[in-house]
Amino acid sequence: MSKYLQMWEDLGLDIDKHNVLLDALPAVYQNVYLSQENRPEGMKYFNFVVSEIHGLRVKELVEHKNKGGKVFGTFCVYVPEELIIAAGGVAVGLCGGTDFSIPAAEEVLPRNLCPLIKSAFGFKLSRTCPYFEVADLVVGETTCDGKKKTWEIFGEYAPMYVMELPQCKGEQDKELWLHELYRFKDKVEEITGNAITSEKLIDAINIVDARRAALQRLFDLRKSDPSPISGLDALLISQIYFYDDAVRFTKQVHELCDELEERVKKGEGVFPKGKTRVLVAGTPMPIPHWKLHDIAEKSGAAIVCEESCVGTRSLTGDTEIKGDSLDDLLQSISERQFKVNCACFTPNDERIDDIINLAKEYKADGVIQYVLQFCQPFSIESVKVQKALEKAGIPSISIESDYSIEDVGQLQTRIEAFLEVIG
Ligand code: BJ8
Numbered sequence: 001m002s003k004y005l006q007m008w009e010d011l012g013l014d015i016d017k018h019n020v021l022l023d024a025l026p027a028v029y030q031n032v033y034l035s036q037e038n039r040p041e042g043m044k045y046f047n048f049v050v051s052e053i054h055g056l057r058v059k060e061l062v063e064h065k066n067k068g069g070k071v072f073g074t075f076c077v078y079v080p081e082e083l084i085i086a087a088g089g090v091a092v093g094l095c096g097g098t099d100f101s102i103p104a105a106e107e108v109l110p111r112n113l114c115p116l117i118k119s120a121f122g123f124k125l126s127r128t129c130p131y132f133e134v135a136d137l138v139v140g141e142t143t144c145d146g147k148k149k150t151w152e153i154f155g156e157y158a159p160m161y162v163m164e165l166p167q168c169k170g171e172q173d174k175e176l177w178l179h180e181l182y183r184f185k186d187k188v189e190e191i192t193g194n195a196i197t198s199e200k201l202i203d204a205i206n207i208v209d210a211r212r213a214a215l216q217r218l219f220d221l222r223k224s225d226p227s228p229i230s231g232l233d234a235l236l237i238s239q240i241y242f243y244d245d246a247v248r249f250t251k252q253v254h255e256l257c258d259e260l261e262e263r264v265k266k267g268e269g270v271f272p273k274g275k276t277r278v279l280v281a282g283t284p285m286p287i288p289h290w291k292l293h294d295i296a297e298k299s300g301a302a303i304v305c306e307e308s309c310v311g312t313r314s315l316t317g318d319t320e321i322k323g324d325s326l327d328d329l330l331q332s333i334s335e336r337q338f339k340v341n342c343a344c345f346t347p348n349d350e351r352i353d354d355i356i357n358l359a360k361e362y363k364a365d366g367v368i369q370y371v372l373q374f375c376q377p378f379s380i381e382s383v384k385v386q387k388a389l390e391k392a393g394i395p396s397i398s399i400e401s402d403y404s405i406e407d408v409g410q411l412q413t414r415i416e417a418f419l420e421v422i423g
Contacts, residue, residue, distance in 0.1 A: 004055045010058045018128045032294045042256030058130040070192045073135035077309045085204035091393045093242030096120035097286030099403035114375045115402045117146050120229020141165045143344040179417040181330045192196040201329045205319045211246045214253035216315045221260045222304045226269020228260040232293045238310045239287035278422040279364035281307035281355045283372040299416045305362040316340045343377035366422035367396040395422045
């Protein structure tokens with residue numbers, strides 16, 4: 001990684017602190033990922049991406065900028081990546097998934113805030129994430145209170161733009177969101193200096209939809225018993241979805257799926273047939289937050305699906321192109337996005353239906369509701385989800401956690417007990 005030292009210095013990273021972060025990753029990755037048995041060959045590409053997570057991909061982004069391109073940092077699947085790509089930009093996810101950067105955030109923000117937000121904000125404050133430093137514009141949204149109030153402070157540290165995401169899904173909310181797409185289009189054009197034409201937008205929609213279809217293919221293969229891939233590996237791929245070049249990622253996921261299809265045909269899986277199948281539902285798990293999957297799969301579960309934005313919520317629907325004018329295309333993008341059922345909306349009964357349908361489709365023996373600490377939308381919504389699961393006869397437990405390792409023993413005990421009951 002020292003070959004990237006100059007690049008990191010040029011980006012203004014705190015090299016000493018950044019070294020501490022990078023030095024810790026290989027041992028964790030070995031313990032969580034490389035120690036798994038029977039992994040598909042196709043995971044080699046994704047191992048490589050992780051090994052280069054602050055190296056090669058960042059270098060690609062720097063080269064893109066050197067050629068006049070722009071980089072947009074995002075935190076939510078509602079931010080329309082299609083517009084960024086259509087203007088020749090690149091979008092990268094900035095959600096934080098480690099407690100490494102949280103102490104820096106807690107010097108500024110209240111401690112009783114979701115770790116996803118604190119981790120991201122801490123990366124910016126401590127200058128230990130090259131993706132923040134390479135971004136020309138950071139795009140936030142008004143989803144939960146934690147995020148929208150943090151953006152007010154974040155704007156003091158980086159160029160910041162906030163999209164107003166409505167909290168309901170009525171006609172006036174859809175109008176507001178469509179208006180926000182137009183406003184964002186203007187902003188993207190201003191930052192990149194490139195006009196978004198309908199031809200370019202159709203190409204961008206196709207790129208994003210193709211990537212979504214590839215990941216959906218992977219998820220569909222997980223419906224088999226035995227599952228051809230571990231939940232841990234699938235989670236990693238869903239996390240890399242937010243960083244990698246979209247076209248390359250799509251190709252690599254299809255290559256992996258070809259291999260997994262062979263496994264399914266032969267009745268081979270990463271675990272033995274009949275392993276206890278679990279659906280995880282709840283808050284996103286940004287890289288490298290692998291705690292729940294690691295504990296659950298080491299305790300004897302096969303995690304077969306994630307109802308999460310690092311999971312099925314990112315896969316929601318295809319963009320139905322009904323006309324080729326810019327107005328038609330923006331309308332199509334907003335219609336697809338409004339099918340994403342995030343707990344920041346009210347009412348949000350469609351998400352409850354999604355969870356029950358997914359549990360059936362993926363033949364889950366039980367559901368683990370996973371909520372990051374201090375996430376009010378998902379935490380409160382978990383009450384209704386639990387009742388609905390009970391009514392549908394699907395066993396579930398609710399787990400609240402953060403990025404620390406302090407509760408690992410306690411979680412393991414609870415998950416083992418749950419698996420024993422449902423297994
Ligand atoms: S569409 S899930 S990506 S908002 S976990 S920061 S909600 S306190 S991430 Fe999300 Fe968009 Fe919704 Fe998806 Fe707040 Fe909760 Fe933290 Fe969260």
